[in-house]
Each structure stands twice: as structure tokens, then as C-alpha cells.
Amino acid sequence: MFVxxxxxxxxxxxxxxxxxxxxxxxxNVMESYAAAVDWEPAANPAxxxxxxxxxxxxxxGFFGDPVPLSPTVVRSRWTGKNLYLLFACPYLKxxxxxxxxxxxxTNQLWNWDVAEAFIGSDYxxxxxxxxxxxxxxxxxxxxxxxxxxxxxxKGVEWQSGFTVAARIDARKKIWYGEMKIPFxxxxxxxxxxxxxxxxxxxxxxxAEPKRIYVAxxxxxxxxxxxxxxxxxxxxx
Numbered sequence: 395m396f397v398x399x400x401x402x403x404x405x406x407x408x409x410x411x412x413x414x415x416x417x418x419x420x421x422n423v424m425e426s427y428a429a430a431v432d433w434e435p436a437a438n439p440a441x442x443x444x445x446x447x448x449x450x451x452x453x454x455g456f457f458g459d460p461v462p463l464s465p466t467v468v469r470s471r472w473t474g475k476n477l478y479l480l481f482a483c484p485y486l487k488x489x490x491x492x493x494x495x496x497x498x499x500t501n502q503l504w505n506w507d508v509a510e511a512f513i514g515s516d517y518x519x520x521x522x523x524x525x526x527x528x529x530x531x532x533x534x535x536x537x538x539x540x541x542x543x544x545x546x547x548k549g550v551e552w553q554s555g556f557t558v559a560a561r562i563d564a565r566k567k568i569w570y571g572e573m574k575i576p577f578x579x580x581x582x583x584x585x586x587x588x589x590x591x592x593x594x595x596x597x598x599x600x601a602e603p604k605r606i607y608v609a610x611x612x613x614x615x616x617x618x619x620x621x622x623x624x625x626x627x628x629x630x
Contacts, residue, residue, distance in 0.1 A: 422611060422625040424450045424593060426470035426477065435559035435572035437480070444469060444480055450610055452595055458612040462486070466509070466597050466608055472577075472585060472629055481509040481528070481571040481597070488562070488569070489601045494531040501550050503527050503535045504598060509571050512539070512594035512624065515581045520592065520621040524554060524580060530569035532560040536579075541619060554579035585629055593627040594618060 427447055438444070449469035455461050464484035471478045491506045504510070507530055514523030521541040528534050538552035556575040563569065577585050595610035596618045613620035 424468070424470060424595070424610075424625060424627050425630045426472045426627055427630050428587065429471045429473050429478075432473050432476055432574075435478070435557055435574050437559040437561040437570040437572045439469075439480060439482055439570060443471060443478075447471060449480075449482075450595070452597055452608045452610045454609055454612050456607055456609065456613055456616050461606050461608050463599065463606060463608065468509075468511075468595050468610070470627065474585065475577060477513075477573075477575045477577060477580070477585075477591075479511055479526075479573045479575070482568060483509055483530070483571065483597060483599075484568045485530075485599055486567070486606075487600060488530055489599065489605075490531055491529065491533065494529070494533050496532040496534075499535045499550070500529070500533040501535060503529055503533055506533075507569075507599050508597070510594075510596040510598070510618065511573065511575075512596070512618065512621075513575070513580055513627070514592040514621065514624065517592065520624075523592065523594075523621060523624075524552070526554070526556060526573055526575060528558045528560055528571040528573060530560055530562050530571070532558060532571075534558045539619065541621060587629055589629045591627040592621070592624040594621075594624040 447469045449467045451465035453465040467482040469480045489507045508527045511526045512523050523539050525537040536554040537550050538548040540547035558573050560571045597608040599606045611623050611625050613623040
């Protein structure tokens with residue numbers, strides 16, 4: 395039994411080593427830039443924390459088809475404790491939940507307009523990751539996902555402790571959403587430069603039958619929950 399367990403451990407390490415040695419397609423990489431101190435989300439792209447920070451663009455559908463929206467831009471920063479994401483979301487027509495609640499999470503928030511980040515830290519168990527959502531009104535929800543064992547996942551009962559802010563610029567027809575996600579909730583004790591996380595970035599706009607589904611990296615299926623389609627978030 396010891397030999398079998400030891401052999402499996404060695405095999406897992408070899409798989410991880412092979413993965414880390416593979417060249418990464420730059421188109422599948424999002425860079426997160428280090429910051430010296432933490433701050434509270436304000437959903438302000440002109441804030442000093444976000445000045446000069448480059449991001450990635452979301453402008454494709456499930457199967458790589460173009461969507462009828464200007465590109466959604468997502469930028470990222472990080473500190474020793476938290477990961478930050480800032481979404482800039484041009485819109486055609488907002489589909490908002492009536493009577494929004496921003497002091498507690500909103501289950502099934504995905505039935506309305508949202509920006510989403512799926513983040514995983516385990517490259518040996520890619521079916522497990524965390525899901526974070528924010529609406530234009532500042533509503534939020536976080537979930538623990540396990541695609542291989544859905545009955546064992548905590549789902550919406552899981553609590554990350556992340557905080558958010560959102561703002562709608564009706565004149566420019568764009569809304570902004572900012573997330574502050576504790577690294578501890580992602581299973582990362584101490585983040586370092588060059589560390590990588592798996593990440594999927596998505597957005598939903600509008601009401602059926604004209605809902606628009608936007609992905610950074612197309613999933614090849616009519617769902618965002620395809621871990622093999624995630625890209626890499628690299629700490630810089």
C-alpha cells in the first residue's frame with residue numbers, strides 16, 4: 395500500500411512538473427500587478443491604484459463568435475493578502491434585479507447582469523475552483539465549485555469574505571465592478587511574484603431571449619463551467 399501511495403505521489407509531481415514546463419500562450423495569460431498596500435473597492439478606473447494598469451479584453455461568445463458589445467476590460471492587482479479585479483463593462487441595456495440587496499450575497503445573481511471570475515489554485519484538481527460574481531448595482535455572490543463531485547461542493551453556502559463595489563456611468567453606457575478577494579479563500583497562504591492561478595473571466599448581459607454571454611477564453615459549450623478553458627493569472 396505504501397508503495398502504491400508513494401508511486402501516485404511521484405506521478406502527480408511529475409504531471410505538475412510537465413505542466414509547469416509547458417510554454418504558455420500569451421493570449422491565455424492575464425497579468426496581475428503587485429501593489430504595496432490594500433484598499434477598499436471603489437469601482438473607479440481613474441483611481442491611483444489602477445492608473446497605468448493594463449488588462450485583458452472579453453469580446454467572444456461561448457464558441458469564439460463575436461458578441462454585439464464593445465469589449466469588456468478586466469484588470470488585476472494583488473498584495474500579500476488580497477487579489478483585486480476591476481471590470482469595465484460597456485452595455486446596451488441593463489437587466490437589473492429589482493430591490494437590490496448589497497449588504498448580503500444574492501443567490502442566483504446570474505439571472506441578471508453580472509461580471510464573473512472563476513478562480514482555481516490547484517493544478518492537479520482543476521475541477522475545483524471558486525466563483526465570484528458582481529452586478530452593476532453592487533450585488534454579489536461567491537460559490538465553491540467541484541465539477542467532479544457536485545454533491546460535495548459547498549456552492550453558495552461557501553463564504554470567501556470578498557468585498558465589492560460597483561458604479562454605473564449611464565452617460566457613457568458602461569458599468570464598473572471591483573472585487574477584493576482574500577488569497578486565503580483561494581487556498582493561497584503567501585502569494586509570490588510569478589505564482590499562477592487558473593482563471594476564467596465572463597459576463598452576462600440582457601434578458602432572454604436576447605441574453606449576451608461573453609467570455610475571455612471561449613468554453614466551446616453553452617456554459618462557463620469548463621475548467622479546461624480557463625487561462626492563467628500570473629502575479630507580476
